[in-house]
Amino acid sequence: MLNTFYLGDVVEMKKEHPCGSKNWEIIRLGADIKIKCCGCNRIVMLPRSKFQKDVKKIVKQNIPQ
Template sequence: MLELNLGDIVLLRKKHPCGGDSWKVVRLGSDVGLLCETCHHRTMLDRLVLERRIYEIRPSQSDGVDSVSST
């Protein structure tokens, strides 16, 4: 089972009809919610199907710390 986190970018083997191949992970569970980085289309894929289609995983850039300004 692949280690996926919210905000990760996954590259899939087949391109989306809009031409994009990078998707942002927006929901985790037995189904994974994805958001196309090109056209912002949302879709859900079964985790096992997604694991077969993933070409590359790019971890999210967030450091896990909430930034709250104290003024």
């Protein structure tokens, strides 16, 4: 899955978070990607390779102008 991700994008992950939400907001991009759960606001940092493998789809894209 080759996607371009932007700050503020909301993505759906393959696995559900323990709070019940599958949607996460991207809050930092780089070699590691920091995402915030849309259900409980928990913040998690993942390596980019694991993040790209676990993303199911982009729910809301925040394309910069």
